[in-house]
Amino acid sequence: MSSAPEDPRYARQAPRRPLRLSWADERVRNLFWQVLVVGLVGGAIYWLWSNTVHNLEVRRIATGFDFLGREAGLPIAESLIPYDPSMTYLRALTVGVLNTLKVAVVGIVLATILGTFLGIARLSRNWLVAKLAYWYVEVVRDLPLLLQLLFWYALLQGLPGPRQALNPIEGVYLSNRGLKLPFFVWEAAHSWALLAFALGVVATLLYRRAMRARQMRDGAPRRVWPFALLAMLGAPLAVWAAMGAPFTPDVPVLRGFNFRGGVDVSPEFFALLLGLTLYTAGFIAEIVRAGILSVHQGQWEAAQALGLPRGRVMNLVVLPQALRVIIPPMTSQFLNITKNSSLAVAIGYQDIVSIANTTLNQTGQAIEGIAIIMLVYLTISLSISLFMNWYNAKIALVER
Amino acid sequence: MSDIAAPAALPASRQPPVRMTGPLAWLRENLFSSWWSTAVTLALAYLLIRYALGFVDWAFVNAIWSVPTGANGLPDTSSCRNNPGGACWAVITEKHRFILFGTYPFDEHWRPMLVCALFVGLYIVSAMRRFWNWRIVPIWLVTLSLIGVLMWGGVFGLTYVPQERWGGLPITLILATFGLAFAFPLAILVALGRRSKLPAIKAICVLYVELIRGVPLISLLFMASVMFPLFLPEGMNIDKLLRAQIAIILFAGAYLAEVVRGGLQALPKGQYEAADALGLSYWKKTLLIVLPQALRLVIPPLVNTFIGFFKDTSLVLIIGIFDLLTAGKTAIIEPQWQGFGVEVYVVLGIIYFIFCFAMSKYSAGLEAEFNRHRRR
Numbered sequence: 001m002s003s004a005p006e007d008p009r010y011a012r013q014a015p016r017r018p019l020r021l022s023w024a025d026e027r028v029r030n031l032f033w034q035v036l037v038v039g040l041v042g043g044a045i046y047w048l049w050s051n052t053v054h055n056l057e058v059r060r061i062a063t064g065f066d067f068l069g070r071e072a073g074l075p076i077a078e079s080l081i082p083y084d085p086s087m088t089y090l091r092a093l094t095v096g097v098l099n100t101l102k103v104a105v106v107g108i109v110l111a112t113i114l115g116t117f118l119g120i121a122r123l124s125r126n127w128l129v130a131k132l133a134y135w136y137v138e139v140v141r142d143l144p145l146l147l148q149l150l151f152w153y154a155l156l157q158g159l160p161g162p163r164q165a166l167n168p169i170e171g172v173y174l175s176n177r178g179l180k181l182p183f184f185v186w187e188a189a190h191s192w193a194l195l196a197f198a199l200g201v202v203a204t205l206l207y208r209r210a211m212r213a214r215q216m217r218d219g220a221p222r223r224v225w226p227f228a229l230l231a232m233l234g235a236p237l238a239v240w241a242a243m244g245a246p247f248t249p250d251v252p253v254l255r256g257f258n259f260r261g262g263v264d265v266s267p268e269f270f271a272l273l274l275g276l277t278l279y280t281a282g283f284i285a286e287i288v289r290a291g292i293l294s295v296h297q298g299q300w301e302a303a304q305a306l307g308l309p310r311g312r313v314m315n316l317v318v319l320p321q322a323l324r325v326i327i328p329p330m331t332s333q334f335l336n337i338t339k340n341s342s343l344a345v346a347i348g349y350q351d352i353v354s355i356a357n358t359t360l361n362q363t364g365q366a367i368e369g370i371a372i373i374m375l376v377y378l379t380i381s382l383s384i385s386l387f388m389n390w391y392n393a394k395i396a397l398v399e400r
Numbered sequence: 401m402s403d404i405a406a407p408a409a410l411p412a413s414r415q416p417p418v419r420m421t422g423p424l425a426w427l428r429e430n431l432f433s434s435w436w437s438t439a440v441t442l443a444l445a446y447l448l449i450r451y452a453l454g455f456v457d458w459a460f461v462n463a464i465w466s467v468p469t470g471a472n473g474l475p476d477t478s479s480c481r482n483n484p485g486g487a488c489w490a491v492i493t494e495k496h497r498f499i500l501f502g503t504y505p506f507d508e509h510w511r512p513m514l515v516c517a518l519f520v521g522l523y524i525v526s527a528m529r530r531f532w533n534w535r536i537v538p539i540w541l542v543t544l545s546l547i548g549v550l551m552w553g554g555v556f557g558l559t560y561v562p563q564e565r566w567g568g569l570p571i572t573l574i575l576a577t578f579g580l581a582f583a584f585p586l587a588i589l590v591a592l593g594r595r596s597k598l599p600a601i602k603a604i605c606v607l608y609v610e611l612i613r614g615v616p617l618i619s620l621l622f623m624a625s626v627m628f629p630l631f632l633p634e635g636m637n638i639d640k641l642l643r644a645q646i647a648i649i650l651f652a653g654a655y656l657a658e659v660v661r662g663g664l665q666a667l668p669k670g671q672y673e674a675a676d677a678l679g680l681s682y683w684k685k686t687l688l689i690v691l692p693q694a695l696r697l698v699i700p701p702l703v704n705t706f707i708g709f710f711k712d713t714s715l716v717l718i719i720g721i722f723d724l725l726t727a728g729k730t731a732i733i734e735p736q737w738q739g740f741g742v743e744v745y746v747v748l749g750i751i752y753f754i755f756c757f758a759m760s761k762y763s764a765g766l767e768a769e770f771n772r773h774r775r776r
Contacts, residue, residue, distance in 0.1 A: 030597075030598050033598060033601070034598050034599075034600040034601055037600065037601050037604065038600050038601075038604070041604055048631045051630070051631055051632055051633050052630045052631055054633075054634070055629075055630045055634065056630065058634065125430070125433060125437070126430065126431060126433070126437045126440055126441060127430035127431055128431060128440075128441050128444050128445065128448075129440060129441075129444065132444065132448070138757065138760070139753065141756075141760070142707070142711075142752065142753045142756035142757050142760060143711070143749050143752055143753060143756070144711035144712070144714040144725065144752055145711070146714045146715055146717060146725060147714060147725055147745060147748055147749055147752060150725075150729065150741065150745055151741070151742065151745040151746075151749070153741075154741030154742050154745060155742055157739075157741075158739065158741075158742060339615070339616035339617075340616070342616040342618045342619070343618065343715070343718075345618065345718055346717060346718055353616070353618055353619065353622075357622065360626065366626040366627055366630065367627060367630070369626075370619060370622055370623050370626065370627055373615070373619045373622070374614075374615045374619050377614060377615045377616055377619065378611070378614045378615060381613075381614040381615075382614065
């Protein structure tokens with residue numbers, strides 16, 4: 001009954017034979033195949049590279065990223081940072097990256113909400129709800145995204161002009177110039193309140209962690225929500241009130257041929273966001289549904305047998321297990337939204353692809369332009385997958 | 401025994417239970433099980449009926465199906481313009497040949513039509529299990545060459561049609577099918593390479609897959625249209641459709657490789673070990689033991705990936721290749737048809753939906769069949 005590692009027979013290893021230059025030696029064969037494949041791939045790349053260098057010389061195209069410092073002269077309709085055509089290409093490309101991120105982030109948030117909702121609706125015991133969700137998912141997933149984008153864009157362009165704009169809710173106007181939403185004049189006090197809210201979120205997370213640790217020690221559950229309410233709602237309100245509680249509504253008003261005031265959502269951005277959200281929500285719905293179904297029925301029953309109320313069964317038992325199944329495919333959907341936002345170029349929203357494409361047409365720097373596009377997407381993809389992998393590792397099943 | 405008295409009176413007869421079967425019980429169970437469910441049902445039914453009626457009005461009742469020819473010989477669309485509450489299907493009546501077959505010579509339209517039929521036949525044959533063996537290879541080779549002959553012509557008395565004049569649905573089907581036919585073998589090699597013990601080969605395959613999957617297809621298509629001419633030696637030129645096809649193959653190869661890798665990983669280790677124990681060489685092990693089982697496992701996800709490519713071929717619109725979507729978009733460029741995009745996109749949507757829905761139903765059915773042994 002002696003333990004295995006002490007047995008000298010287990011300590012023995014296969015003798016290491018000297019390398020023989022013979023086809024019978026596996027190491028020689030492995031080396032040969034690797035050298036062959038690397039040589040072929042490397043040779044092909046070298047051939048393409050030398051052709052490119054030669055072609056560039058013949059066409060007298062200078063390579064390099066010097067053009068980034070030159071004046072762009074390309075107009076951009078919407079931008080998160082101050083921009084005008086007299087600024088550099090670098091600035092224009094930065095605007096493009098920010099526009100891509102804007103539509104991707106908003107799209108991810110909206111698609112996740114809508115998709116989760118639809119996924120749960122597909123499992124509803126109400127036949128009508130389940131069937132409607134099923135057909136929504138089926139139709140949306142079987143149509144090309146580009147077709148959907150063009151459809152929404154055509155639909156928006158077919159809307160009446162600003163003078164006859166649709167007005168579903170007071171202050172909200174939908175016309176062929178896009179969507180107008182009421183807002184308020186942003187002042188310093190609002191920025192500080194936003195900062196206080198962010199700090200409140202961090203404080204709540206830390207507080208919850210500390211309370212969890214205490215619960216682990218003595219078993220008594222502790223309330224987190226009073227603190228959360230205070231930190232996330234009370235503190236920002238107090239900051240806002242302390243700075244004089246400024247609030248000036250900014251409602252869009254029709255002046256002449258267009259609207260003034262309010263928040264402006266361009267038809268291009270609106271169509272792109274609508275298309276991306278509705279399309280991806282169909283895929284997310286399937287993921288959420290599969291995740292919930294993957295939790296065994298016995299888990300529900302066991303939790304109910306323990307006397308947990310229905311809401312806590314969902315929060316403490318089902319959701320943590322479903323998330324394990326949901327997170328990895330969800331990551332690829334988030335990546336898909338980001339990559340699919342590149343279809344913006346077809347409807348004229350100026351994202352990084354659209355601006356880089358204009359840049360390479362204006363400057364003739366094809367290789368650099370494409371390299372910039374690829375680099376931007378690789379960076380975004382890598383960041384999202386690193387973050388989601390971290391989150392996934394955090395919630396993964398701890399195995400022996 | 402005999403002194404058990406009969407009960408003085410029979411107990412009052414009870415009401416029969418609420419019916420447990422039949423349409424009423426079904427309604428109660430599935431639509432009106434609680435006040436909340438009832439409210440949701442009523443609200444949704446109201447919205448559904450209201451919008452369905454609106455759609456029927458737009459698509460059928462108020463729709464205009466054809467327009468007269470105007471004085472200048474062009475169709476006169478003013479009746480459509482004055483009818484904002486109804487669809488203008490006249491754009492489809494007028495332009496359907498162009499949308500389906502692009503600028504292919506009008507008298508030869510039977511050829512692309514036959515090509516589309518051949519493609520559909522090829523899909524149906526590939527979906528049948530009795531052809532899931534070596535026979536599928538010659539079937540594909542013969543059909544694809546037949547399609548090439550029909551499209552190009554120049555032999556057997558068919559007039560020659562240059563590739564620049566092809567367009568519409570055949571281009572979409574060509575991009576998707578040829579893309580799959582070439583990407584699939586590539587994907588198998590890459591998936592095997594990624595599972596290989598040889599570090600250099602593994603590194604190349606990982607790099608390829610991750611690089612392609614990290615960038616959008618558009619950037620690859622741009623690369624194909626802008627950078628490819630720079631890659632090739634002077635004087636050598638390949639046409640735009642082929643360049644886009646290569647980009648799609650490279651793109652599809654990376655995604656399919658991941659699907660195939662999933663199948664390779666799902667195969668029990670004992671199968672690999674048993675093949676090694678028999679003394680089979682790497683290629684014999686792979687071709688005779690591993691791939692036949694692994695590929696069978698991944699057919700449903702493969703079909704789903706194929707649906708994705710079928711939809712993604714529409715992206716060639718951005719580099720100006722004349723596929724179904726581009727043809728539809730071009731059909732409404734003429735001034736008299738401008739503004740009728742919604743009608744055209746609805747029709748294109750129906751065409752795409754028919755193909756993708758059929759494939760997705762097939763894949764779901766297959767998956768259920770494969771998993772039947774697990775549910776017992």
